[in-house]
Amino acid sequence: MSYCSSTDIAAEYKTITFGSATSITSSTLATWCSQASARLDTQIGSFYSTPILEASSPISFSLMKMYATQLVQLRVNRALGLKAGIAQDQESFATSAKNIIDEVKDIAERRQLSDAPRASSNKYGFKDYNNTNDVEPIFEIDSEQW
Secondary structure (H helix, E strand, C coil): CCCCCHHHHHHHCCCCCCCCCCCCCHHHHHHHHHHHHHHHHHHHCCCECCCCCCCCCHHHHHHHHHHHHHHHHHHHHHHHHHHCCCCCCHHHHHHHHHHHHHHHHHHHHCCCCCCCCECCECCCCCECCCCCCCCCCCCCCCCCCC
């Protein structure tokens, strides 16, 4: 399941047509949407059940759709620039994508996706009820805790 679609991306580019006979096809856009969504799921999957569904978590889904669309737009802009012979700044592209991913990771770690279902295991892979209930275990060195 993708958070965005080729139709969503095409809507961002009013003067460009994406289709089977164009430089970037609808099929390519759909693949890029799936890849962007998978990339986002890897960032939030430690804290939330993925994929986030629009029907049950409309607010969180909207956020993921926005971030997935931004990631795909970066790829489209880069591809269109390359096809037009415009020099590409690889570092700028990588930095923009990293900023989006870092923002998503931060949202997940702060548990700000209020309507999204929580994952049943914590970020370390242990299945527990602490993660579901937002309890973070704290272990202190040189302290009697039990």
